[in-house]
Amino acid sequence: MAGQIRRTVVAIGASLVAALAITVLVSRLIAPPVCRAVRIAQAIAAGNLENPIRVTSRGATDERPPIATRLVERHGEVLPHDSP
Numbered sequence: 306m307a308g309q310i311r312r313t314v315v316a317i318g319a320s321l322v323a324a325l326a327i328t329v330l331v332s333r334l335i336a337p338p339v340c341r342a343v344r345i346a347q348a349i350a351a352g353n354l355e356n357p358i359r360v361t362s363r364g365a366t367d368e369r370p371p372i373a374t375r376l377v378e379r380h381g382e383v384l385p386h387d388s389p
Contacts, residue, residue, distance in 0.1 A: 345356045 348356050
């Protein structure tokens with residue numbers, strides 16, 4: 306009986322450690338791009354349209370989402386092209 310309780314407690318502890326590790330990993334993967342998007346959105350709201358739009362894909366198909374493609378296309382239409 307005591308052995309079964311101990312195994313249950315160890316299993317619960319291991320599950321909690323695994324859940325914490327997954328949470329930290331996912332938050333480190335998601336937070337930087339979201340923070341960058343917020344900074345760019347704030348700059349655009351302030352009238353700065355000079356922000357580069359860099360799209361990277363890490364999906365299984367390695368295709369850009371349609372919204373990202375449209376943003377990159379529109380970015381070139383809005384800004385003047387007199388950069389060297």
